[in-house]
Structures are given as structure tokens and as C-alpha cells.
Amino acid sequence: MDTGGTTIDPELAEIAEAHDLHTLGVEEEYLLIDAVEPRAVEAVEDVFAQLPADLRPSVQHEYMRSQIEVASPPQLDLGALSDALRGLRAGVASAAERAGARLLAMGTAPVAGPHIRVVDNPRYHRMQERFGDLSPGAGMCGTHVHVSIPDDETGVQVLNHLRPWLPIFQAATVNSPLFKGRDTGYASWRYMMWERWPTVGPAPYLESYEHYLTLISDLEASGAMLDEGMLYWYARLAANYPTVELRMGDVMPSADDAVLLAALARALVATLVNEVRDGKPAPVVPDTLLVAAHWRAAHDGLEGVNIDMATREPRPAWRLMRQLFDYVRPELERHGDLERATVLLGRLRSEGTGAARQRAILARGTVADVVDHMAKATRGELGGQ
Template identity: 75%
Template sequence: MTTAAEGTTTISPELAERAEQHDLLTLGIEEEYLLVDAVEPRGVEAVEAVLAEVPEELRPSVQHEYLRSQIEVASPPQLELTGLREAMVSLRTGLADAAERAGSRLVAVGCGPAAGPSSRLVDEPRYHRMRERFGDLSPGQGVCGTHVHVSIPDEETGVQVLNLLRPWLPTLQAATANSPLAGGRDTGYASWRSMMWERWPTVGPTPYLRSHEHYLTLIADLQASGAMLDEGMLYWYARLSARYPTVEIRMGDVMPTLDDAMLLAALARALVATLVAEVRAGREGPEVSYPLLTAAHWRAAKDGLEGLGLDLATRETRPAWRLLRQLVDYVHPQLERHGDAELVTDLLERLRERGTGAARQRALLAKGTPVAGVVDWLARTTRGEM
């Protein structure tokens, strides 16, 4: 949710200079996780105990989430995917170890797969104000997403990038699907987290924006309406960061492996870089209708990559994998420029062979694995054992 301060740390002057010198974009990633009981697969209110066990060197990158059964990490900004992966390996492993020392387990999953009691809020004034204003919009054990930050040259360019991003985000959402189970059963959705998340009033596709001034006006109007407390509650699927010079892409489930996360990060950066070039060339984003965008995101949540997606250029359904290949082909020049093309080709093939996190969970269920076994697989996969 990232309802408090975003965790991504400030970029160093040296990294900023390297990026500017080579006209490359930096990126960072935030991941939210579920904490589950060490014996049973249900979520557990263990965040304070886990935070107490986090090593000192990792603490600046770890923070509370909305519920006591959740925890969040944020990488420092990076220029190379290898550096991003190293940072996330340290964070996932360190946090998984801390969770186990605290008597729980760390699980990268979009929402609680197993039945269990709803978690209480983290005891912070802002979260209590949110509960007072919005009621019980986050029942259960929590919803956990992935957010990718990609640097932009300025806010006006960023707003135009947001417009151009709109048709592509359902495809990226389909690739992240990792929450088919809730309450111990298959929901019929590849991303049930998406459906739970949409209950908040400011969750949804980014509207078409005329300018940065229009963006700021919408934020002010939404706050005045009571639909959000502050800019941190602007939960559009892509937005400008309130604290950093980045576009934040935030429609996806947290994914089970770092292979999945690195693929999303690489594609997000290449897509933003491609769109920055298009903005500089004077291209404006297509004004895709909001209801059609909503339908495309619903389709992505329903099918993931294993079914159909909505091609917003033709308004026809097509195999979701074909839409993902189309996106990869579109951004390939920027994958090459950023040195990510070879790795993305490899990661894409692995995803094709294994399927999304949702497909992998369902494959286990089809073999007769109980929900507790699926949660065990998720916990081991989160820390890189599978």
C-alpha cells in the first residue's frame, strides 16, 4: 500500500551523474510481504517482532505496512539490474531470516491464501485516521504489491509518460498475477489482490492528464472530496512519486521469485524510457476510455498470462502472452540501451516455462498439494530456495 513515506532512498550524486552522462534511467523496487505463522499457513500479526530482528544495515530499507501481518522493503535506486537484484536478495534473505527468528515466515504473495483471522492495523495515527475515514476496506490478512520506480527528467514529461503508459499496464499486471487463493480456496482470479484492492476510492487506472498542473488539481480535488487523506493515498496504477523524481508503476502483485520481479523492473524501465523518447518527439498518449481501461485491468486480474488480454489498440481480446511479446518487442531498443536485453530474454523464457505465480500455485493444487503446502512453497520460493 505504501501509505506512509515511500521507502526508496535518495539517489546518490555519483549515480545520478552516470545516468545523466549516458542518458539512462535509474530504477528501484518496493515489495510488500505477508507474514505467516511458522506452523500454520494463516497470516500472523508479527511485524513488530520481525522488525526487532532485522539486521541494522537493512533497517533503512524496511518499514511497516498498513496491517500487522505485513511488512515492506524498498531497494536503493540502481542503474544496473545486477545491482538491483543483489540489493533485493539481501533484503529478501535478511527479512526471511528475521521473520524466522521471530517465529513466523515471510511470504511473497498478493493476499492471504489460507483462512485466518483479519489482522489489526499497525498502531500509527495515520492508519487509525484511514480506518476512521474509510472503514474496513482492508479486511483479511493484507494485500501485497510490487511498485517499480523509474527516473524521469521532469514532472511535465512524467505526466505525459503517465498518459502513454495507460494502455500497457494491464499487460504488465497480467504478468505479475500471484494471488489466486484466498481463505483457503481458489477465487477464480489469477490476482484476487487486484479485486480486493479496488475497493479503495482512489485505486484504478491513471486518468488522462492534460498537464502537471492538471495532475496537482486532481490531487487537491480528491483530498477535498474526502476520498483520500493526502497525496500518499493516490493509488492510481501509475503516478508521480510525491518524494522522488520518478514515475511509480504500482498495479502488480508481489511476485514469488526475484526472477519475476527483475523481469517486471526491466520491462518497466524500458517502457518508461521508450515513452520519454516519444514525449520528446511530440507524441501524445491515446485517450483510451476509462471504462475500457478498467475492463482491461479486470481481464488481467481474471486471467493473468494464462488466458486472454484486451488489446486496447484494437479493442479485441488476444492471448495475454502475445500482448506481452508485443510489449517486449516495442521496448527492445531501450532494453538494449540499458544492457538488459539478454537477461530479459532469459527471464521471459523462464516465465513462459513456469507460468506466473498464480499458475504455479494452481499447478501445485492440481497435484493434490494442500493450501498449507502451497504456502510452504511460497515461503521457500520467497527466500530463493526453489
């Protein structure tokens, strides 16, 4: 569900505005896996029945009955965000275990299983009737990061400036190389499945907030989406909250991975807000090149190459990630995130993306071993996570 998180605390919002800081929040979608076999199960209602009352406001249904979603409260402090995500993951994982399932932060179910039905929700039934079997299997699980913006007009211009940076963000999130029990050859198979939906893709270059609203209206009239919640651009304005939402990535293996992504997203949005205020025009990047860069991100992750949008030449993806980090360093420091983000980036460099970790485990074991490891990472049981 595209709720955009919970309502921000008024005092937090006042502090953010007074110091020209940006709040952030994270939504994560997870798979529910059988406790014995590495296959998805229709366990979401059983898991909800086991959730403690204090977690329920931050947990929602997703499209399939083998999925569940959490939304962190908006935060200013990155440490508070980390604590919130860890608490949500651990709490939902415990509820899943009491329901006879396991919680798994992977972009796609790694093995084939029985047919999974959509959640019994009128909107989801309408989506299935309109769009058919575009989401086969157990569902696709992503990470969405929300960063506050001063107003919608600024937000639209930020979306324009974000376009060339999002492929390298996607490359950092790849966490779904396995499907139907084998390696697909892609670091993010979720991306290859997800892009079949008619409104998935890079946001177009936007002239104004009015232009943004007009496109939404036109897409709804075309039948390509039922409502604004189905605007599946890789970055968009949240419908119910004053945020820019980055939503192109797989769900990440651990809370630390998600926190790193959130820190970089906030620093980038803050950097771009400053560029908009200074009147700096957004880079002109052809849509076809952006699509190619996102495909390359899904194929290679950070372990291969991607496209340097400034030169339009292939570069090692890790070099582009370092370039992004250096570009947003001043805002990482201003928001108090630099030290934590530096440590987490180093850990990502040494451990590899989720896809690389899965492949390393599969090379010396089985799909069941991959699932076991990833379930522990999801829950926060592995060292440093």
C-alpha cells in the same frame, strides 16, 4: 508505506543524466505467516526486532501488522537491483524465522485466520476511521517499480502514454488466486479486493502537471483520500522522488520475477520519454475499456486473453506480452538489460505466473504445500531464483 525507496546516490544520478539513462528501484510488500500453520500473524514488530542494522533503512511497516515492506536502493545496473532484492528478501526472511514466522510473497493471505489489526500509526488509524473495513484480512501485498524521469511535466505525459500498456503488466504479476482456503477463480484476488478503495484505478488522461496537482487537491478535499500517499492510481508520480511509479501488480513470487518486471518497466518508461520528446501524442483509450482490461488481467493473468488496445480486440495475453517486449527491446538493449530480460521472460513463459504456479501445486497437494513452496521462492531457495 509509499516512500518511493531510498535516496539515490549523487554519483549514480550524475552517470544516469550524462548518458540519458534511467535509474530504477523496487518496493515489495510481504505477508508474515505462522511458522506452522498457513495463516497470517501479527508479527511485524517481532520481525523488526530481529532485523540486522544494515537492513533497517530499507525495511518499513505496512498497513497491517501481518505485513512488512522493503524498498531497494535506486540502481542503474539490473544485476545490482537483483542482488539488492535477493539480499532484502533473504535478510527479512531470516528475521521472520527468528521471530517464529515465515515471509511470504503472495498478494493475499491464502487462508482465513484471526483478526489482524492495523499497525499502530496515527495515519493508519485515520485511514481505518475514514474508510472502515475496506482492507479486511491480513492485508494486500503489491509490487511498485520506480523509474526516474527528467521532470514532472514529462512524467505526466509518460503517465498518459503508459495507460494502454499497464493491463499486460498487471497480467504478468498475478499472484493471489487463493483466499479463505480456496481458489477464487481469479488469478489476482488482491486486485478484486484492492479496487474497492475510492482512488484505485487507471490514471486519467492528464493535461499537465498543474492538472495532476489539481486533481490531487480535489481528491483530498472530497475526502476520498487523506493525502497524496493515498493516490492509488496504477501509475503515478512519486511524491518524494523524481520517478514514475508503476503500482498495479501483486507482489511477485521470486526476486527474478520482480527484476523482469522492473527491466520491462524501465524500458517502457524510457521508450515513452522518447515519444514525449518527439511530440508523439498519447493514445486515446477509453477509461471503461482500460477498467475492463485490468479486470481481465486479474481474472486470466497471462494464461488467458487480454485486450489489444490498438485494435480493441481480445488477444492471447502472451502474444501481447511479446508485443510489449519487442516494443521496448531497443531500450532494454541500451540499458544493458536485454540478455537478462530475455532469459527471465523465457523462464516466466515456461513456469507461468505466480497464480499458475500456485494452482499447479494445489492441484496435486494442499494450501499448506502452496505456502511452503511460495515461502521458499520468496527466500530464494528454489533453483534459478
